Amino acid sequence: MKDKWQGLRCRFINSNPVGPWDDFILSEWELEACAWEDFHPHTETNFVLEGELHIESEGETVILRPGDSARVNPGRIGRYWAPVYARMVTIYGPNPDGVESHSFRYSEI
Template sequence: MTTTASTTQSPAPAPEGAIDFWPAKSMEPMTGEWQQLRCRFINSHPAAGAWDDFILSEWELEACAWEDFHPHTETNYVLEGELHIECEGQTVVLKPGDAARVNPGRTGRYSAPVYARMVTVYGPNPQGAESHSFRYFEI
C-alpha cells in the first residue's frame, strides 16, 4: 500500500506584479570609439550600483576583443559566430549553443576574430563592487 502526503501551500506574492516586461531596444556601440562592440542591457544596467538579481544583456563583437575585471560571474551563451574567452591562462572557443562562465574576481578577455553575438548573464553584485580594467582591441 502506498500513502501519499499532500501539503497545501499558498503561493508567494509577486513583489510588484506577476510579470516584469522589458521592451526591445536596439544594440548600440559601447562608446563612440568602439563601434565594433555593441550591446543592450535588457532588465537592468550594471552602472546602477548594487544588484541582488541577475542582469541580462545581449552583445556582439565584430573583429574585436573586450577585456574587463568583474566582481560578479559573467556567463555568455553564443547565438551566432565564434567567441573566444581567455582567463588566467585558460582559453575556450564557443560556437552557437555553447556557454561559458568567467567566475568572479577575475579578468576575462572576450574576442571574436570575425563575429559573435551573445546573450550574457551577470550574477548578483549585492555590494555594488565595480568592474574595471576595461580594454578594447580591434583584430
Template sequence: MATTNSPLLTSATREAIDFWPMKAMEPMKGEWQQLHCRFINALPDGPWDDFILSEWELTSCGWEDFHPHTETNFVLEGELHIESEGKKVILGPGDSARVNPGQLGRYIAPVYARMVTVYGPNPEGLESHSFRYFEL
C-alpha cells in the same frame, strides 16, 4: 503593461510579469564601433541582488574586463574566444561559458560573435574595471 527596470525590487513590490521592451544594440562607446551592446533588464550600476541580462556582439574585435560578479556568455551566432587566468575556450552557437567572480575576462571574436550574457548578483555593488577594447 507594467514595466520594471530594476532587479532590486522585493517580491512584495514585483509585478506578476516583468516586461522589458526591445531596445536596439548600440556601440558601447562612440570610438568602439565594433562592440555593440544592450542591457535588457537593468544597468550594471550600484548593487543588485538578481541577475542582469544583456545582448552584445563583437565584430573582429575583443573586449577585456574584470568583474566582481559572474559573467556567463551564451553564443547565439559566430565564434567567441574567452580567456581568463591562463584558461582558454572557444565557443560556437549554443555553447556557453562563465568567467567567475574576481577574474579578468578577455572576449575575442576573430570574425563575429553575438551573445546573450547573464551577470550574477553583485549585492555589495563592487565596480567592474580594467576595461580594454581592441580591434583585430
C-alpha cells in the same frame, strides 16, 4: 559604446549594472573583429547565439560556437574576442556589494 568602440555593441535587457544588485542582469553583446577585456566582481556567463567567441580567464581559453556557453568566475579578468563576429546573451550574477567592473580594454582585430 559604438562611438568609442566600433566593433562592440551591448544592450542591457532587464537592468543596467550600476551600483549593487541582488538579481541577475541579462544583456546582449555583439563583437565584430574586436576584443574586449574587463575585471568584474560578479559571475559572467556567456551563451553564444551566432558566430565564434573566444574567452580567456585564469589562464584557460575556450572557443564557443552557437549553443555553447562559458562562465568567468567572480573577481577575475575576462578577455573576450571574436576574430570575425559573435553575438551572445550574457548573464551577470548578483553583485550585492556594488563593486564596479574596471580595467576595460578594447582592441580591433
